[in-house]
Amino acid sequence: MSTIIIAVVVLSVLALVFGALLGFASVRFKVEGNPIVDQINDVLPQTQCGQCGYPGCKPYAEAISGGEKINKCPPGGEGTIQSLADLLGVEPEPLDAEHGAEKAVPTVAYIREDECIGCTKCIQACPVDAILGAAKQMHTVIVDECTGCDLCVEPCPVDCIDMIPVGVDRNSWYWQAPKTGAALIATDRQPSASTLAAEEHV
Amino acid sequence: MTHLIQLHEFDGGIHPPENKMQSTGRGIKTPPMPNELVLPIHQHIGAPADPVVAVGDTVLKGQTIAEPHGYVSAPLHAPTSGTVTAIEDRVVPHASGLTELSIVIKPDRQDSWIEHQSLCAELGLDDCDDIPADALITRIRDCGIAGMGGAGFPTAVKLNTGGYTIDTLILNGAECEPYITADDMLMRERAVGIIRGAQISLQILKAERCLIGVEDNKPEAIAALEAALLELHEEHHIDVVTIPTKYPSGGEKQLIQILTGKEVPSGGIPAQVGIVCQNVGTALAIAEAVDEGKPLISRITTVTGDTIADKGNWDVLLGTPVSHLLKASGYQAPGKRKIFSNKKPTRIIMGGPMMGFALPTTDLPVVKTTNCILAPTNKELPANDIAMACIRCGMCADACPADLLPQQLYWFSKAEELDKAEQHNLFDCIECGACSYVCPSEIPLVQYYRHSKGAIREERATHQKAEQARERFEARIARQEREQAEKDAKRKARAEAAAKAQEAKKAAPDSTKTASTETAPASGSTSTASSADLEKLQKQLTGAQAALVKTKEKLEAAQNDPDQADKVALFEGALAKTQDKIKKIAVDMAAAKKAAKASTTEAGVSDKGDPNSPERLKKKWDTAQARLDTASKRLKEAQEQGLDTVELLTQGLEKQKARVEEAKAAYEAVSSTSKPAPPAEAPSNASQDNKNEELNRKIRAQQDRVAKANERLEMAKAEGLDTVDALTKAHTKQLEKLAGLEAQLTPAGEA
Numbered sequence: 015m016s017t018i019i020i021a022v023v024v025l026s027v028l029a030l031v032f033g034a035l036l037g038f039a040s041v042r043f044k045v046e047g048n049p050i051v052d053q054i055n056d057v058l059p060q061t062q063c064g065q066c067g068y069p070g071c072k073p074y075a076e077a078i079s080g081g082e083k084i085n086k087c088p089p090g091g092e093g094t095i096q097s098l099a100d101l102l103g104v105e106p107e108p109l110d111a112e113h114g115a116e117k118a119v120p121t122v123a124y125i126r127e128d129e130c131i132g133c134t135k136c137i138q139a140c141p142v143d144a145i146l147g148a149a150k151q152m153h154t155v156i157v158d159e160c161t162g163c164d165l166c167v168e169p170c171p172v173d174c175i176d177m178i179p180v181g182v183d184r185n186s187w188y189w190q191a192p193k194t195g196a197a198l199i200a201t202d203r204q205p206s207a208s209t210l211a212a213e214e215h216v
Numbered sequence: 217m218t219h220l221i222q223l224h225e226f227d228g229g230i231h232p233p234e235n236k237m238q239s240t241g242r243g244i245k246t247p248p249m250p251n252e253l254v255l256p257i258h259q260h261i262g263a264p265a266d267p268v269v270a271v272g273d274t275v276l277k278g279q280t281i282a283e284p285h286g287y288v289s290a291p292l293h294a295p296t297s298g299t300v301t302a303i304e305d306r307v308v309p310h311a312s313g314l315t316e317l318s319i320v321i322k323p324d325r326q327d328s329w330i331e332h333q334s335l336c337a338e339l340g341l342d343d344c345d346d347i348p349a350d351a352l353i354t355r356i357r358d359c360g361i362a363g364m365g366g367a368g369f370p371t372a373v374k375l376n377t378g379g380y381t382i383d384t385l386i387l388n389g390a391e392c393e394p395y396i397t398a399d400d401m402l403m404r405e406r407a408v409g410i411i412r413g414a415q416i417s418l419q420i421l422k423a424e425r426c427l428i429g430v431e432d433n434k435p436e437a438i439a440a441l442e443a444a445l446l447e448l449h450e451e452h453h454i455d456v457v458t459i460p461t462k463y464p465s466g467g468e469k470q471l472i473q474i475l476t477g478k479e480v481p482s483g484g485i486p487a488q489v490g491i492v493c494q495n496v497g498t499a500l501a502i503a504e505a506v507d508e509g510k511p512l513i514s515r516i517t518t519v520t521g522d523t524i525a526d527k528g529n530w531d532v533l534l535g536t537p538v539s540h541l542l543k544a545s546g547y548q549a550p551g552k553r554k555i556f557s558n559k560k561p562t563r564i565i566m567g568g569p570m571m572g573f574a575l576p577t578t579d580l581p582v583v584k585t586t587n588c589i590l591a592p593t594n595k596e597l598p599a600n601d602i603a604m605a606c607i608r609c610g611m612c613a614d615a616c617p618a619d620l621l622p623q624q625l626y627w628f629s630k631a632e633e634l635d636k637a638e639q640h641n642l643f644d645c646i647e648c649g650a651c652s653y654v655c656p657s658e659i660p661l662v663q664y665y666r667h668s669k670g671a672i673r674e675e676r677a678t679h680q681k682a683e684q685a686r687e688r689f690e691a692r693i694a695r696q697e698r699e700q701a702e703k704d705a706k707r708k709a710r711a712e713a714a715a716k717a718q719e720a721k722k723a724a725p726d727s728t729k730t731a732s733t734e735t736a737p738a739s740g741s742t743s744t745a746s747s748a749d750l751e752k753l754q755k756q757l758t759g760a761q762a763a764l765v766k767t768k769e770k771l772e773a774a775q776n777d778p779d780q781a782d783k784v785a786l787f788e789g790a791l792a793k794t795q796d797k798i799k800k801i802a803v804d805m806a807a808a809k810k811a812a813k814a815s816t817t818e819a820g821v822s823d824k825g826d827p828n829s830p831e832r833l834k835k836k837w838d839t840a841q842a843r844l845d846t847a848s849k850r851l852k853e854a855q856e857q858g859l860d861t862v863e864l865l866t867q868g869l870e871k872q873k874a875r876v877e878e879a880k881a882a883y884e885a886v887s888s889t890s891k892p893a894p895p896a897e898a899p900s901n902a903s904q905d906n907k908n909e910e911l912n913r914k915i916r917a918q919q920d921r922v923a924k925a926n927e928r929l930e931m932a933k934a935e936g937l938d939t940v941d942a943l944t945k946a947h948t949k950q951l952e953k954l955a956g957l958e959a960q961l962t963p964a965g966e967a
Binding site: 055058059060061062070071072141142143144159161182183184186187188189190191192 | 258308310311312314316603629630660663664666667669670671673674677678681682683684685686688689691692693
């Protein structure tokens, strides 16, 4: 009988001690905010374009953490959907066409400055303050800050904003991945266009 | 060599056919001057230089044509004298085949130098060993020297080691890559310059020792260096170390490991382990820059391969087109490719067979990092673009000089699992090509790694940009919220102000009532409030008076008109009412004024404790005088309007006068007792008293006159006589006189 009592007492004391420990830890090490939202937000491309139907990437991240679908971000495209799927442990889905298509190449806004009338409408539309200018003064885009979200194109009353592809320079260029599986037999050994051109030059 | 150096070994490495003999058969030659020189502004690692010449400018040999942009950058100099014919985008010798801004110079074939001299002479020093390190580094930077081994890192930046203490300088003369003999020939022919460069570098770095690592397949170069050491008496400071031939012993990290046994940490620089490594070509450029003032405008380039007749090394001006160099070397393009033949066209490779890249065109210039132009036949260097399946033989891992796992990296790169590739230290890969060389399946492994590295860098850049965008977006939202809050606050403040004004308007009649019932406490609160009350009362009074005049007129009209006889009583009632109202307002006003004064006097009391002090009495007197003035004014107004308050007011006036007298007497008594009053004051006061009395009398008389004039005016008005105008004028005159008298009275009283 006493063995049972000892066992019960010991287990109860242990339970109380660990309960108190856990209770203390939950107060002492409480995590402020919702960490999953920040993680999702880190994966999103931060173009702040609103194509997902939310006013920015953070609100969409919050919506995803609340159960929204992960395939509503055209600027992020398949890569972002894949990352989100990995992060959240859900099945990746194809991009929802309703919200737009993924761009083939990244673009930046370009203001044809001769045509700009200085209405400041694009400045108000830009979510990242990447357009510089003042009322009745010509505006221009700070290329390094532009996320290519297209939000400035619509408000322009004179349609002087183009979205142009980002050029490749020596710093952003990198080697292409080798072609795989294309040349398995000897007759596949066809010279590439560039080497042909090189020969012609010589 | 006087020291015993224990050599170490690095893992891996390969022994490809050296193919160096072909290009060491003859000495370094200088090619003929080309028709144009193309100088890309970005020949080094770091920021592109900024052109400082314009199209059409005439430049001299050695003149600066582009200034460095920022710290990690290098200037550019004209390789010969001539004219700048264009500053435009040209294809640059880079694996990407992209265009970049280039300065094109048409040589005038005079080859006339810009003025240049040694740094020693420039500083006017006798002993060149005294040149401070800063001056040396500046000279090296100004001469545009960038690492000539292949990477092109600005040498001045490398020599400015900052916080690191350097104990060993290593000159890299290993030149391990097959075919290339540029450094070999340089060491053979210009060994003295190289040793001199080592001396200068040691002077800058304050390093204890210098090791020159040369592979044992270059005995002539080693002999030449030893001879130069003896010539410069440096045999005790600088050691030429013969190292075994193995590819890639010329890699910076590998050479450091061979010579010192130290490993450069991953992602770190040699300076972290107290070592600076320079190419022998760079050392020569340093010597020329310091001792002759010659900027980096030419370099030694090997032109070799079986399609070249005159294989060998050339001292080439930077910017010389590759095609020009090939022509000078007797390049023979192999016959046209036959259709359906599987024979590949020949490639022109910049760099060696292991790490070089095929040029898209031969119209490219030789730049600071071009150590070799390789033009092999297909037989000599067959292209391998059939990649077979990886058989997991592990030969790549054995060959890797950086102790990586090339096979794993290959899988990860192929599957685009970039994070895993990074975890497997992809960025420690030196892209030497040893793994690809040994791969039995001919998998272009290095190309996978290069792609993955680029993709990871791009991802990092994208992430950084996203982070930047997020920050800017959040800053914008914060700004908008702040602006909105400010706007709201302003709007709220305006609304409150408007509401207050509205309330004050509503409260105005109420406050008059309060003033009439509980004058003393209400006005005791603040003098400003009571003054506002006074104003209000004044307004009401004016309004009531106007109403009174109108009612009177109407009454008179009714009295004259028999039709309106029945209305007379009504008007009379209204008149009486209005007069009552005016009386009431007058009483209120008086009360309000009294309160206001009381409050001010209260303030005075609080200021001054003694109620009998002369100042206080003086004030009392002044107040009484002011009251007297107001009373007389009131009287005048009453008289003007023919009210029956005149009598009352006259009585009040008398009372006030009495008070003034009292106050004055009290003041004088006090001032005379407390301190001897100035003798002039008393008589003046006395005379003033007389004057005041006289004036008051005059005023009374005048007031009588005004009253009479008023009466007459009223009568005239009532009877509708045409004398009204004249009477009004007279009345006004009388009033003016009265006002004048009162004005006289006021200063007199104050005095």
